Amino acid sequence: xxxxTLHPGMKVIVQGATGRMxxxxxxxxxxxxxxxxxxxxxxxxRRDESALPLFDHCADAVAATxxxxxxxxxxxxxxxxxxxxxxxxxIKLVVSPSEGMPVRxxxxxxELVKEHGASWIGPSTPGLAIPKRMKLGxxxxxxxxxxxxxxxxxxxxxSYETCFRLGSRGVGQSTWIGVGGDSVKGSRFAELLPYFHHxxxxxxxxxxxxxxxxxxxxxxxxxxxxxxxxxxxxxLAGASAPEGVTMGHAGALVQGGRGTxxxxxxxxxxxxxxxxxxxxxxxxxxxxxxx
Amino acid sequence: MLLLEHDAKELxxxxxxxxxxxxxxxxxxxxxxxxxxxxxxxxxxxxxxxGRGKAGGIGFASTRDEVAGFVRAHAGSVIKGHKVxxxxxxxxxxxxxxxxxxFMVDAAGRGVRILLSAQGGMDVExxxxxxGAMLSALAMPDEASIAAAAAPLLAQLPASLQAPLRMAAVxxxxxxxxxxxxxxxxxxxxxxxxASWVAGDMKLSLDENALGRxxxxxxxxxxxxxxxxxxxxxxxxxxxxxEIDPRGQVGLLTTGAxxxxxxxxxxxxxxxxxxxxxxxxxGLLRGEPTRLIEVLxxxxxxxxxxVVLVNIFAGITDLDEFARLLLEALDAVPEIKVPVVARLxxxxxxxxxxxxxxxxRAIAVTMxxxxxxxxxxxxxxxxx
Numbered sequence: 075x076x077x078x079t080l081h082p083g084m085k086v087i088v089q090g091a092t093g094r095m096x097x098x099x100x101x102x103x104x105x106x107x108x109x110x111x112x113x114x115x116x117x118x119x120r121r122d123e124s125a126l127p128l129f130d131h132c133a134d135a136v137a138a139t140x141x142x143x144x145x146x147x148x149x150x151x152x153x154x155x156x157x158x159x160x161x162x163x164x165i166k167l168v169v170s171p172s173e174g175m176p177v178r179x180x181x182x183x184x185e186l187v188k189e190h191g192a193s194w195i196g197p198s199t200p201g202l203a204i205p206k207r208m209k210l211g212x213x214x215x216x217x218x219x220x221x222x223x224x225x226x227x228x229x230x231x232x233s234y235e236t237c238f239r240l241g242s243r244g245v246g247q248s249t250w251i252g253v254g255g256d257s258v259k260g261s262r263f264a265e266l267l268p269y270f271h272h273x274x275x276x277x278x279x280x281x282x283x284x285x286x287x288x289x290x291x292x293x294x295x296x297x298x299x300x301x302x303x304x305x306x307x308x309x310l311a312g313a314s315a316p317e318g319v320t321m322g323h324a325g326a327l328v329q330g331g332r333g334t335x336x337x338x339x340x341x342x343x344x345x346x347x348x349x350x351x352x353x354x355x356x357x358x359x360x361x362x363x364x365x
Numbered sequence: 366m367l368l369l370e371h372d373a374k375e376l377x378x379x380x381x382x383x384x385x386x387x388x389x390x391x392x393x394x395x396x397x398x399x400x401x402x403x404x405x406x407x408x409x410x411x412x413x414x415x416g417r418g419k420a421g422g423i424g425f426a427s428t429r430d431e432v433a434g435f436v437r438a439h440a441g442s443v444i445k446g447h448k449v450x451x452x453x454x455x456x457x458x459x460x461x462x463x464x465x466x467x468f469m470v471d472a473a474g475r476g477v478r479i480l481l482s483a484q485g486g487m488d489v490e491x492x493x494x495x496x497g498a499m500l501s502a503l504a505m506p507d508e509a510s511i512a513a514a515a516a517p518l519l520a521q522l523p524a525s526l527q528a529p530l531r532m533a534a535v536x537x538x539x540x541x542x543x544x545x546x547x548x549x550x551x552x553x554x555x556x557x558x559x560a561s562w563v564a565g566d567m568k569l570s571l572d573e574n575a576l577g578r579x580x581x582x583x584x585x586x587x588x589x590x591x592x593x594x595x596x597x598x599x600x601x602x603x604x605x606x607x608e609i610d611p612r613g614q615v616g617l618l619t620t621g622a623x624x625x626x627x628x629x630x631x632x633x634x635x636x637x638x639x640x641x642x643x644x645x646x647x648g649l650l651r652g653e654p655t656r657l658i659e660v661l662x663x664x665x666x667x668x669x670x671x672v673v674l675v676n677i678f679a680g681i682t683d684l685d686e687f688a689r690l691l692l693e694a695l696d697a698v699p700e701i702k703v704p705v706v707a708r709l710x711x712x713x714x715x716x717x718x719x720x721x722x723x724x725x726r727a728i729a730v731t732m733x734x735x736x737x738x739x740x741x742x743x744x745x746x747x748x749x
Binding site: 098102150151174175176177178181182184185200212213214215216217227228229230231232233234235238255257258259262282284287288289292309311312313314315316317318319320321322323324325326351352353354 | 366367413414415445446447470472473475476477505506542545547572573574575577578595605607609620621622623624625626627629630631633634642644678679680681710711734735
């Protein structure tokens with residue numbers, strides 16, 4: 075996907091702003107400091123209770139507000155439609171938290187994102203954040219602490235827990251991006267690496283990975299390819315998952331001996347990353363370094 | 366989710382794909398089964414994992430007694446940790462050549478990966494090591510794109526295979542797309558002397574996220590609640606639950622897939638046997654204890670569950686509300702008498718702790734996950 079960028083003050087619209095999730099999280103994101111400028115809602119939605127300027131379509135919202143980013147708080151079967159509408163309205167960054175988006179829809183969305191030269195984060199993610207500045211999604215405030223770690227995670231809760239422990243001991247985050255737990259996704263670890271490479275606030279990388287797929291291996295290759303020189307700390311979940319059994323995340327599946335912790339560990343250690351399989355070991359590893 | 370070969374083939378047959386006639390039997394039904402005509406049969410253990418042939422799960426029979434003998438000998442056996450669900454008895458196919466054709470979602474390539482080889486069979490992975498033996502192309506998930514990407518691969522096949530494989534590619538691509546599959550592999554793909562083809566073996570993986578728009582697939586999944594146990598649970602209850610070890614000591618009532626997976630890893634590293642994985646998703650409880658009750662009921666099946674470990678990292682959920690639901694759920698499942706260790710973190714922790722203390726139940730409350738894990742270990746060891 076094309077170059078991912080993020081600015082703390084960027085104008086954001088909420089797609090599905092009057093739904094149960096949408097109205098609640100629009101308010102929480104706004105309170106956190108995100109520049110939420112409006113929302114879209116279906117024709118039948120109750121609009122009188124919304125504190126946001128509401129529009130029928132993304133194109134109207136973009137024309138009226140100059141929004142550059144959107145978050146799609148819609149049911150999983152509606153994500154493709156929402157992403158398509160956002161891209162056609164000229165939005166360049168779309169975040170899709172929904173869990174349960176069909177894989178074929180995700181493939182089609184990826185193709186559209188590429189055609190439009192945009193970036194897409196998700197699906198199945200708590201979103202992204204720059205601590206104390208902005209968040210698109212619902213990463214818990216208690217875990218968000220400004221600091222030196224660029225965070226990329228396949229799992230919401232594992233990143234909450236790990237960043238909470240690190241944050242309580244004085245090591246916070248520069249930018250935190252949940253790439254999501256699905257196999258087909260808008261942005262993969264390796265594709266976001268250049269952002270952290272160039273981001274002056276990021277002094278080290280924290281990766282919360284898990285079994286299945288090849289993202290960790292691709293990340294290792296990208297670290298070498300672009301000469302990423304900042305320290306990389308990796309926590310891998312799912313070492314004990316039985317082959318052929320999916321545990322919650324559709325992407326976390328070992329099949330035919332591929333996608334194992336062993337393969338990922340070898341690839342990442344090969345490019346100098348510190349790899350852990352216990353949260354506390356990773357936390358101690360980060361604390362013992364000079365990050 | 367990987368379907369049993371039998372279910373995959375019956376779905377394929379309904380869509381007009383040529384498959385050998387066959388039927389599903391188990392040790393009880395095999396004696397009375399009306400086997401397909403032909404006098405030579407293949408008996409194939411039905412199990413949701415690959416590599417069955419090499420594990421001895423496929424037999425050949427030329428009499429009814431041999432069919433029944435194979436079924437009785439292998440009934441209830443376990444292949445790669447998966448229990449054999451039954452057997453598909455098929456008419457043996459007379460073929461000239463065995464080819465290989467598959468379509469799968471390529472997550473890294475963001476498309477449909479087409480793999481094609483003139484040499485199929487059990488050793489296809491070994492053959493694929495030879496340069497050029499496995500032809501590969503990437504397409505978008507639509508019939509036109511797949512046909513365009515497959516054409517140059519088909520042109521590289523021996524002449525005798527081109528026509529049947531071209532036909533198979535069109536028909537199987539349509540099936541792959543129509544069922545919202547993530548994998549459709551036909552290996553071996555038999556080509557007969559008259560250039561017709563038939564699917565020897567078939568692996569079909571469905572996208573569980575798409576079941577909502579495929580009532581016909583949902584019916585297949587629901588028809589085998591013991592085989593597709595996790596998928597049926599998710600359809601019924603809307604969240605993920607996987608039993609890991611029937612002899613597990615710790616029942617996990619947790620939220621978040623990644624953290625729950627990590628917790629299981631850490632327990633095993635600490636020498637503890639977790640009973641289950643679950644991601645109850647507290648954000649979707651909506652003031653009802655229903656999901657918590659469902660999970661506790663599962664623990665009642667675990668004869669060695671000695672402690673329940675609750676882990677809730679609540680970004681938004683009110684912990685006092687969660688504590689109320691947890692107590693209601695425990696009241697609703699009185700069979701669960703073991704101690705509970707609850708790690709709670711988030712909004713309204715103190716109110717939650719007071720509510721739990723007032724209940725008088727044996728629930729230890731802590732904010733620290735490692736502390737909770739230590740207490741669970743202690744409880745499990747005290748029982749063992």
